[in-house]
Amino acid sequence: MCRISGIVAKKFKVDLSSWASQMSDAMFRGGPDSSGVYVSDTENVAFSHRRLSILDLSSAGHQPMFSNDHQFVVTFNGEIYNFKSIKNKLIELGYFFKTNTDTEVIIYAFMAWGVDSFGVFEGMFAFAIHDIIQNKIYIARDSIGIKPLYYFNDSNYFIFSSEVRAFKTLPILYNENENWKIYMLLFGHIPEPYTTLKGVFSLPKGNYLVYDCNKNFFFIKSYIVEKNTVVDIRNIHIQINETLRNAVEAHLISDAPLGVFLSGGIDSSLLSIIAADFKPKELKTLSINFENKEYNETEYQDIIVEKIKSNHTKYIVTKSQFENSICDVFKAMDQPSADGVNSYFVSMAAKEVGLKAVLSGLGADELLGGYPSFSRANFLYIFQSLIPNFVFNFAYLSNKYKTRKISFLTLDDDIGVYLLQRGIFSIKDVAQILKIDQQVVSNCIENLFIDFYTKELSPFDKTIWQESNLYMQNQLLKDSDVMSMWHGVEMRVPFLDANFGHLCKNIDYKLKQGNKPKSLLIDSFRVELPEKIWNRAKKGFTFPFQEWFKDLSNVETFYINNPHLKNIFIEFKKGNVHWSRIWAIYVAYNWNNL
Numbered sequence: 001m002c003r004i005s006g007i008v009a010k011k012f013k014v015d016l017s018s019w020a021s022q023m024s025d026a027m028f029r030g031g032p033d034s035s036g037v038y039v040s041d042t043e044n045v046a047f048s049h050r051r052l053s054i055l056d057l058s059s060a061g062h063q064p065m066f067s068n069d070h071q072f073v074v075t076f077n078g079e080i081y082n083f084k085s086i087k088n089k090l091i092e093l094g095y096f097f098k099t100n101t102d103t104e105v106i107i108y109a110f111m112a113w114g115v116d117s118f119g120v121f122e123g124m125f126a127f128a129i130h131d132i133i134q135n136k137i138y139i140a141r142d143s144i145g146i147k148p149l150y151y152f153n154d155s156n157y158f159i160f161s162s163e164v165r166a167f168k169t170l171p172i173l174y175n176e177n178e179n180w181k182i183y184m185l186l187f188g189h190i191p192e193p194y195t196t197l198k199g200v201f202s203l204p205k206g207n208y209l210v211y212d213c214n215k216n217f218f219f220i221k222s223y224i225v226e227k228n229t230v231v232d233i234r235n236i237h238i239q240i241n242e243t244l245r246n247a248v249e250a251h252l253i254s255d256a257p258l259g260v261f262l263s264g265g266i267d268s269s270l271l272s273i274i275a276a277d278f279k280p281k282e283l284k285t286l287s288i289n290f291e292n293k294e295y296n297e298t299e300y301q302d303i304i305v306e307k308i309k310s311n312h313t314k315y316i317v318t319k320s321q322f323e324n325s326i327c328d329v330f331k332a333m334d335q336p337s338a339d340g341v342n343s344y345f346v347s348m349a350a351k352e353v354g355l356k357a358v359l360s361g362l363g364a365d366e367l368l369g370g371y372p373s374f375s376r377a378n379f380l381y382i383f384q385s386l387i388p389n390f391v392f393n394f395a396y397l398s399n400k401y402k403t404r405k406i407s408f409l410t411l412d413d414d415i416g417v418y419l420l421q422r423g424i425f426s427i428k429d430v431a432q433i434l435k436i437d438q439q440v441v442s443n444c445i446e447n448l449f450i451d452f453y454t455k456e457l458s459p460f461d462k463t464i465w466q467e468s469n470l471y472m473q474n475q476l477l478k479d480s481d482v483m484s485m486w487h488g489v490e491m492r493v494p495f496l497d498a499n500f501g502h503l504c505k506n507i508d509y510k511l512k513q514g515n516k517p518k519s520l521l522i523d524s525f526r527v528e529l530p531e532k533i534w535n536r537a538k539k540g541f542t543f544p545f546q547e548w549f550k551d552l553s554n555v556e557t558f559y560i561n562n563p564h565l566k567n568i569f570i571e572f573k574k575g576n577v578h579w580s581r582i583w584a585i586y587v588a589y590n591w592n593n594l
Contacts, residue, residue, distance in 0.1 A: 002063070003027035003050040003485065004075040005161035006128050007170075008137065009043075010216050012156065016046035023166040024048035029332075030162065030485035038064035038073050038130075045130055045137065045213060047075040052488055054079065054256050054357055061101045067111060068096060071133050074110075076103045077162055078125030078147045079492070081250040086120060110138070118208055118223040119143075122250075122498045126162060126203075137211040143224055144496050145192075145205030145473050148481055152200045153218065158211050160203075163334045163482070164195050174199065180336065181588045182444045185430045186423055188338030188584055189475040193449060195335060196591070205473070229502040236511065239503065240524040247497030248274040248359070256356035259284035261346055262304060262312070264297030266518060267361025267370075269304045269533045270525055271494060275359060276308035285310040286353060288346055291318055292544045303530050315349035319548050332486035333479075336591050338424060338584040340479030342543055347487040355489060362476055363495030366467040367504040369460065370518045373421045373467060377459040380417050384409045396428055401568070401577055404429060414452040415445065418466045424584045432564040433585065460509040545579035549586075 005023040007016055020037045028035070031050020038047040049063040064075045080086070083102035086109055091097070095108040102123075109117035110129055115138065124146035128139045139160050141149045151160040152167060152174075161167060167174065175198040183190045193201040203209055204220065211218040232239055252258065252275060260272045262285040276283045285308075287301045298314070305312045322341070329344050350358045365371050387409075395406035404426040408419040427445070431438040453465065477493075484491035494500070504512075512520055522534045550573055568585070571577045 002052055002075075002077045003030040003162040003166075004048070004077045004126065004128060005166050006045070006047045006075065006130075006137065006139075006159070008045050008158040008211060008213055010156055010158070013043070016043060019170055020046040020048040022169040023161060024050055026166045026169045027161075027163050027485075029488060032488045034062060036063050038075070040130065040132065042135075045135075047073065047128060047130065049075040052356070052485070052490060054254055054490055061099055061103065063103060065101075065103050065107065067107045068098075071131065072107055072111060073130045073132065074103060074107050074127055076106055076125065076127040078123060078127070078142065079253075079490070080105060080121045080123040080125060081253065081497070082120075082122040115208055115210075115221075115223055119225050124493070124496075128160060135213040137213065138208055139203060139211075140208035140223065141203045141205055143206040143498065144477075144501070146477055146481070146493060146496060148478060149203045150195060150200055151203055151209060152197075154199065158216075158218065160209075164197060164200055165334050167197060167200055179444050181434055182430055182436075182441055184336045184338070184588050185425050185433060185584055186419065186427075186441070186445070187470070187474070188422070188424045188580060189478065190335055191448060191450065191470065191474045227502050229499070229506045231503065231506050231508075233511070236507065236520070237524040240520065243500050243503050244270075244494070244497075244524075245274055245277075247494040247500045249278050250497065251359055251492045251494040252278055254357050257284070257354050258357040258359070259286055259350065259353075259355045260310075260359045261285075261350070261361070262287050262301050262310075263361070264300030264304070264533075265361065266522065266529070266534050267364040267495065269300070270364075270521070270529060271359050271361055272304050272310065273308055273525075273528050276310060280309075283308065283310045284353070284355065285312045286346070286349055286355070286358065287312070287314050288342070288349060289314055289316055290544055291316065292547070295542060295544050300533055303532055307530065313349070313353045315345075315352070317345050317543070319544075322543075322548055330587075330590065332483050333587075334482045335478065336587045337475055337479050338580050338587065339475055340483055341545075341583075343480050343483035343491070344486070345543075347484040347489045347491070350484075350489045351487040357490040357492055358484070359492050359494060360480060361495065362480060362491075362493045363472065363501075364518065364521060366464065366472045367495060367501065368518045368521050369464065369512050369514075371463075371467060374460055374463050374513075374517070376421065377417065377463040380409075380420065381413060381459045381462075384413055384416065396426070399571075399576075401425065401429060401571070401581060411445065412452075414455075414462060414466065415448075415450065417462075418470060419445075422466075422471050424581055429564070433562070433568075433588075435562065458509050460513055464509075464512075545583070546575075549579045549582050 017039050024035050027050050031052050033053045034051040036049045047064045064073050066073050080102040083105040087105050090108045118140045125142045126147040126149035130137050177198045180190050180196045206224040207220050207222050209220045260275050262268050262272050272285055289296045389410045392407050392409040395404050405420050407426050408416045427441045430441045480491045572582050
């Protein structure tokens, strides 16, 4: 796990070594173990790399890394979990390896199979390859979008980076994306491919970009080959059990200290139990708890710790610690988000106990229907189809901001239902908060580059698509990556393993619906998973923000000359507004000041 960046200077002679180092230094928290810079002989291409050593901790893993013939150079961020099997195939083809890294496997896989190699890699990755002879650059991102990768292109420069913050280190004038606050207050994040900077975009997941340095031309193309996994309905529980076990085993590969984040819920408990089977004497688990016992899951965490006999650490986060960390949380974000604070403290705790990598249960709810949104979806789509559009606008008469979101159902079915379920503020509220015309907000939604491939799907499968491609993609994965890397910790997500994901995708939604959330997963591990863990009401990993945010300093400055904002804060202190709305406002108003 690392941080990468690169620059192509098209017209002007600049100090690319210095520029590449500046970008690298801006991301040093994500790669504290070493750094490196490559500048081409023509001095118009430069790569940089920050290293967080996980595999082959020796200096042999230093990057940027060259092929033996020095035609190819790579800078890589992530983990290729099937690199050993790929390596064996390449050895049979006559390739010679000097290291035990997955980075070197990327080089020779590309030499052997070209861009087709990208679809062979199973894991989380973002990398760049410079073909020095052809003078072409290839950048690619994993099929789930676990690792971020951004790019910028104008008449003078082509630039890519793991973080948006790195672009700002260069003496290039970027205009601010005038719509980012609108996105933030609507979604709670900035949906891909957009960022806070105009012209800086996310490379779509499962895609690669080829930049021809001679012609100053690039194109983007998907490398994904659809794979239909055979689902054996008669043995579906065995298939799920075995596939997830294989995923966890693959994600445990590490030459550095690794552990599991144990919240006490179904997903993290399951990962801990499976991981303990592969590491029975050395598994480390980590839990976050609070002084307020209402938010503690200690009882359930202890059940798992006792069962697997792990080396467990309990970390207490206090209100004062949160308040003292707000500025650093903002610095860690890289891009605005209405969430991420929990990932910040989990990663901080992991670093303090000496872990370099942590397994997270992220992804199970999205793939297998764990959220309340799944049970509501069918009703919402029917409700939307039967009621005339204008009726939904009466929701604005409510003094409850949650109820006012019903007005989203005036939009196209998929985006309307999604924003009703996951949105932060209604269109009218966003306009009033930002003091802009309501039509500007509506236009912003209509112009989004979001392709909803859900028209022929069931409401349940539509929700899987929305939760995976919007909420998880743009918020959960992004927050997990930047917050963990800020503390020099790698966050791994076994539920998003390629094979497990393919299996879940090909299971009929009727099997996934079950009689309770994630019943298919629970039934597949009923022998291993204690009943007290799964037979209780769902409770997400939540901080006591509803209480903590009441004392955020200087909040009054937000609503000077804005009665609408003032009312939001008044209602919040009465307990009528969810903390996520306050945090979204706080982030939107403070982003450029911190």
